[in-house]
Amino acid sequence: MPSTDWPDVLLHVVSGKGGTGKTTVAAALALALARDGGQVMLMEVEGRQGLAQLFDMPPLPYEERRLASVPGGGEVWGLAVDPEEALLEYLELFYNLRRAGGVLRRMGAVEFVTTIAPGLRDVLLTGKAVELVRRRDKKHARAYDAIVLDAPPTGRITRFLNVNTEIAGVAKVGPIRNQADGVMAVLRSEKTAVHLTTLLEEMPVQETADGVAELEDAALPVGGIVVNMTRPPLLTSMADLTSIDAGALTSSLKAAGIDASPHVVDALQAEGVDHAARVRLEETERERIAALGRPVYDLPFLAGGIDLAALYELADMLHEQGMA
Amino acid sequence: MPDAPVLDIDALLADPRTRTIVCCGSGGVGKTTTAAALGLRAADMGRRVCVLTIDPARRLAQAMGLTELDNTPRPVVGVEGDGSLSAMMLDMKRTFDEVVESHSDPERAQAILDNPFYQALSSSFAGTQEYMAMEKLGQLRAEADREGTWDLIIVDTPPSRSALDFLDAPDRLGTFLDGRFIKILTAPARGAGRGLGKLLGAGLGIFSGVLTKILGAQLLTDLAAFVGAVDTMFGGFRERAEATYALLKDPGTAFVVVAAPERDALREASYFVDRLEQDGMPLAGLVVNRVQEVRAPELTVEEALSGAQRLQGEEPRTAALLRLHADRMRNAERQARITRRFMAAHPGVPVASVFALAEDVHDLEGLRAVGSLLATSRSDP
Numbered sequence: 001m002p003s004t005d006w007p008d009v010l011l012h013v014v015s016g017k018g019g020t021g022k023t024t025v026a027a028a029l030a031l032a033l034a035r036d037g038g039q040v041m042l043m044e045v046e047g048r049q050g051l052a053q054l055f056d057m058p059p060l061p062y063e064e065r066r067l068a069s070v071p072g073g074g075e076v077w078g079l080a081v082d083p084e085e086a087l088l089e090y091l092e093l094f095y096n097l098r099r100a101g102g103v104l105r106r107m108g109a110v111e112f113v114t115t116i117a118p119g120l121r122d123v124l125l126t127g128k129a130v131e132l133v134r135r136r137d138k139k140h141a142r143a144y145d146a147i148v149l150d151a152p153p154t155g156r157i158t159r160f161l162n163v164n165t166e167i168a169g170v171a172k173v174g175p176i177r178n179q180a181d182g183v184m185a186v187l188r189s190e191k192t193a194v195h196l197t198t199l200l201e202e203m204p205v206q207e208t209a210d211g212v213a214e215l216e217d218a219a220l221p222v223g224g225i226v227v228n229m230t231r232p233p234l235l236t237s238m239a240d241l242t243s244i245d246a247g248a249l250t251s252s253l254k255a256a257g258i259d260a261s262p263h264v265v266d267a268l269q270a271e272g273v274d275h276a277a278r279v280r281l282e283e284t285e286r287e288r289i290a291a292l293g294r295p296v297y298d299l300p301f302l303a304g305g306i307d308l309a310a311l312y313e314l315a316d317m318l319h320e321q322g323m324a
Numbered sequence: 325m326p327d328a329p330v331l332d333i334d335a336l337l338a339d340p341r342t343r344t345i346v347c348c349g350s351g352g353v354g355k356t357t358t359a360a361a362l363g364l365r366a367a368d369m370g371r372r373v374c375v376l377t378i379d380p381a382r383r384l385a386q387a388m389g390l391t392e393l394d395n396t397p398r399p400v401v402g403v404e405g406d407g408s409l410s411a412m413m414l415d416m417k418r419t420f421d422e423v424v425e426s427h428s429d430p431e432r433a434q435a436i437l438d439n440p441f442y443q444a445l446s447s448s449f450a451g452t453q454e455y456m457a458m459e460k461l462g463q464l465r466a467e468a469d470r471e472g473t474w475d476l477i478i479v480d481t482p483p484s485r486s487a488l489d490f491l492d493a494p495d496r497l498g499t500f501l502d503g504r505f506i507k508i509l510t511a512p513a514r515g516a517g518r519g520l521g522k523l524l525g526a527g528l529g530i531f532s533g534v535l536t537k538i539l540g541a542q543l544l545t546d547l548a549a550f551v552g553a554v555d556t557m558f559g560g561f562r563e564r565a566e567a568t569y570a571l572l573k574d575p576g577t578a579f580v581v582v583a584a585p586e587r588d589a590l591r592e593a594s595y596f597v598d599r600l601e602q603d604g605m606p607l608a609g610l611v612v613n614r615v616q617e618v619r620a621p622e623l624t625v626e627e628a629l630s631g632a633q634r635l636q637g638e639e640p641r642t643a644a645l646l647r648l649h650a651d652r653m654r655n656a657e658r659q660a661r662i663t664r665r666f667m668a669a670h671p672g673v674p675v676a677s678v679f680a681l682a683e684d685v686h687d688l689e690g691l692r693a694v695g696s697l698l699a700t701s702r703s704d705p
Contacts, residue, residue, distance in 0.1 A: 018351015019589060053591075153351055155379060170440050202684040203381045204352070231651075241648070244641040252642040256631035258623070267620030268645045274617075275648055277682045303654060305587065 005224065005295050005322045009193045011133050011186065012148045012223065015157040015211065016197030017204040021228045023050040024306050024314070025197045025299065026150040027076075031315035032324035034074030038145035041132050042067065043079045045125045046152060051078045055308065062086075068308070077144070079132075086124040122163040123180070130183045133191065154196060154211040161187050161194070162218045193223030195323075198289065200227060200282040205289060212292050224323055225294050227286075229301040233279075241272035297321045328667040331580075331609035331674035333699045337366040340475065342578055344465065344571065345608070348481040349582035350592035354613040356380050357685055357694060358582050359480040360388060360411070364400075364688065365695030366476055367409035374410045374464055374474040378457060378482050385413065387687050395419060397464070402688045410474065419456040420446040422463075423564075439549060453482045462568045578608035583666075585612050585659035585677075590666045597670050609674030611698065612663055616656040617679040618649075625650045625657075676701040 006012070012029055016022035023044070030042040041064070044051050049059045055067045060080040067078040135143040152160045164187075167180035186192060196211050198204040208225060215222045246265050253260040260268075289296055297318055302310050318324050336342055347359040356377050363375035374397050380390065388400050388411045395418040397410035424442075425433045436442050461479050468474040571577065579600050583593035593610060600607045632646035667675065678697045685691050 019353060019584060019586070023588075050588075155351075169443070202383070206381060206383075241641070241644060244645070249642055249645070252635060252639040253631065255639070256634045256642070256646075258627060258631045258646075260623070264620045264623050267623075268649055270619050271649055271652060272645050274682055281683060303658065305658075 003322070004324055006193050006324070008190045009223070010142075010144075010146055011129060011192040012146060013129075013151045013157070013161065013192065013194040014148060014197060014226075015151045015154050015194060016226075016228075017155070017199075017207045018153050020197045020199050020204050022153070022197040023054060023150050024311070025195075025226050025228060026148050027051065027054050028299070028311050028314035028318055029195070029324055030076045030146075030148040031068060031070060031311055032318040033146045033148065034068075034070040034076050035072055035315070035319060035324070037073040039075055039077065039143070041077045041079060041144045041147045042150065043081060043129060043132065043147060044150040045081050046150075047080070047082070049080060050150065051080060054306065054311070081125055081128050083121045083124055086128050090124055090127060122160050123167060123183075126161060126164060126187065127179065127183055130186045133186055151194075154207045157194065157211060158214040158218050158220065161215075161220050165218075188219055188221065190221065192221050194220055195223040195226060197226045197228050199229055200285045202281070202285065205285045209288065209292060212294065222294060224297055225289055225292065226297045226299060226318075226323075227289065228299045230298050231301050241276050242269075244269070244272075295322070297323045328671070328673065328675040329609075330702060331611065331676035333362070333365070333676060333695075333701075334369070336578060336608055337362065337371065337476075338369055341576055343468075343476060343576035344461070344574070344578070345476070345478045346461075346481060346572065346577065346579045347478065347582055348579060348596055350589050353582050353584040353589050355582040356480045357384060357691070358580070358611055358613065358698070359478050360384060360685075361691050361694035361698060362580070363409055363411070363476075363478045364403070364691045365699065366478075367400075367403045367407040368405060368692070368695075370405050370407040371476045372408045372474045373476045373478060374412070374468070376412055376414060376457070376460060376464060376477065376479040378414050378453065378480050380413060380480075381684065383684060383686050384691075387685055387691055395422075395460075400688075414453070414457055414460055416453050416456045417446050419460050419463075423459060435549070457481060458568045458572075459564065462564060462571065465571055572605055573603075575606055577606050579605055580608050580611055582611045582613060584614045585616075585663050587662055590662055594666060594669060597673060607673065609676065610666070610670075612675060612677045614680040615677045616652055616659055618652050618656045620649070621653070621656075623649060623653075625653045628653070 012026075012033070014022050014026040014029060016025070027042060030040045034040040042051060051067065052058060052060050055078065057065075057067070060078055062080065062082040062085040064077050064079050066075055068076045070076065129147060129149050132144055132147045137143050151157055162184075164180040164184045167176060168184075171177040171180070194215055196208045198208040212222050246262075246269065249268065250260060250262075250265050253265070258264075298321070299314050299317060302313070304310065315324075336345075345359075345362060347355050347362070349355045356379070359377060360375055360380070363373045367373045375388075376397075377385075377390075380388075385391070388409075390398060390411055390413055395412065395415035397412040400409040400411050403409050421437060424436050427433075428436065457479065461477065464474070464477050468477060572579075579596075581593050581596045581600075583589040590612075597607060597610070628646040628650040632643040632650070635643040635646070663675075663677070667673070676698055678694070678701050681690075681694070683690075685694060
């Protein structure tokens with residue numbers, strides 16, 4: 001059993017600013033966690049069918065479906081949680097009241113819970129994640145070795161995970177309160193880690209720093225930081241990119257068989273300056289990430305786009321860096 | 325290759341008939357920056373503009389002089405010419421409170437504001453933001469029409485697919501209000517429990533039993549008190565939602581969908597465009613931010629790479645610049661392919677492509693630069 005940075009974690013919550021690729025990271029992490037033959041559940045909650053698109057499948061129903069069989073016997077399962085179905089399941093699970101669902105639906109109560117008061121939707125979604133963590137099979141073994149939750153973006157993640165404490169303000173006693181307390185106990189425990197995905201850009205890094213602070217304030221366990229879509233450094237130093245003058249550039253291009261116009265020479269120089277500025281910015285952002293004091297994992301930008309092969313490639317990299 | 329018309333930003337901003345611009349799109353595509361840049365450019369052109377942002381990055385907020393979140397438009401200093409620019413950040417809870425206060429007498433309003441259920445709903449629950457953004461837009465619009473404060477309002481929307489939830493708000497409130505659920509909940513508050521009893525008699529035992537069992541008696545009492553208190557307000561809510569919906573459909577409104585040249589962002593943009601078209605909402609066009617700039621497209625990837633290989637040993641600096649150029653060319657080609665796919669699926673939707681900036685916007689000059697990039701862009705990346 002190779003050592004990982006998160007040996008006790010059963011629920012991996014993956015968040016990140018929009019556009020940072022958190023669904024891709026969540027999927028790669030799930031594949032990495034399944035390497036040792038584990039059963040891993042990958043769960044999405046935003047109704048975007050991002051998993052189906054990523055794994056090139058038709059839209060997922062509210063049903064646990066196998067997404068990938070990993071060499072070594074592990075399996076990654078997918079679940080796109082639908083709030084309405086989750087509500088009916090919740091009633092069934094806790095109150096044995098599934099039959100009441102039809103009545104509630106006709107009353108407009110399902111509509112109320114899932115749309116008019118969307119916070120209750122978050123209660124159901126977090127509740128579902130915790131149910132998957134706790135689930136046991138007939139032999140009392142864990143049904144899933146790990147759950148990966150493709151969660152709402154960084155700006156909403158603390159509110160999303162913390163929604164059950166709001167319930168405590170509303171319901172002082174009773175079964176709802178008990179359920180809410182139970183969910184919070186799991187989310188705040190060492191069984192949970194909230195990983196944040198970022199890019200080496202100012203706004204995503206700022207949001208990551210804000211997210212870490214908010215999660216810590218809410219006593220939610222911050223996991224690692226995944227720096228996504230990094231670009232390999234060019235083989236040369238930055239000084240090399242900006243120091244060459246137009247004359248030397250023109251003659252060396254000629255030596256390489258490129259008959260460059262003054263426009264092309266200017267353009268290449270300007271691109272070098274752009275790139276150097278960008279690299280400097282990335283270095284600053286990387287320092288800010290390091291200052292957060294969390295484990296950091298790097299994933300490269302893949303020019304060919306993301307398909308299943310690319311996901312496995314990313315999963316291997318997460319494994320090598322100790323995330324799974 | 326499909327040829328998309330160019331989104332003429334200056335014509336849109338200069339047209340006095342454009343009175344509201346709604347920027348929507350998925351997160352991380354520069355939506356808030358776009359909204360702010362449009363606002364500044366319009367103000368520089370002489371319009372009196374108010375920009376409503378939802379959750380601006382700190383430095384962007386500072387660039388506009390927004391230091392506190394007080395739910396009031398504040399003038400932005402530094403506009404050129406006779407126009408003006410105000411900017412505000414949405415305070416979701418404050419906006420909700422204002423709605424309550426404006427629809428109830430003080431005593432009833434206080435009862436609602438103190439209710440634990442209301443407090444949870446107004447401050448913590450996802451989704452409230454979308455409703456409140458539209459509520460605030462309605463308020464600003466009404467203020468502008470009444471007092472002539474602004475002639476253009478630009479609103480940024482929350483970064484989620486549910487950003488378009490406001491389109492459904494009137495319908496949803498209707499379903500909810502016409503449902504029996506709310507009547508049952510309000511019954512005990514009205515008749516001190518007798519109402520509920522009557523309804524139980526009417527064969528709804530299973531339903532009320534479910535509620536009491538799930539919610540617990542105390543929560544049910546709070547909830548009933550809340551719903552009872554807001555009962556009179558809901559009618560007003562619905563009217564406002566319908567008024568906002570009508571405002572959005574008005575030809576004076578222009579929706580600008582913002583995206584980045586990436587698969588996921590453009591897929592979301594497609595969803596927005598389809599949804600707006602379905603609802604007959606006035607779509608101005610698509611802004612594609614963060615497009616890779618290539619300064620010398622005449623130098624091909626192949627030429628650059630073979631040149632780099634030849635120079636590797638003797639002139640590493642030139643080799644590095646050539647490899648960098650090849651990399652940018654490839655990235656730009658990939659982005660163009662993805663963007664053209666969108667154009668083919670939505671012919672006729674005007675597009676403005678904006679090159680990626682090396683750094684985020686820190687001041688008004690930066691914002692002005694984004695505005696001029698927007699105005700001089702082409703459709704084809």
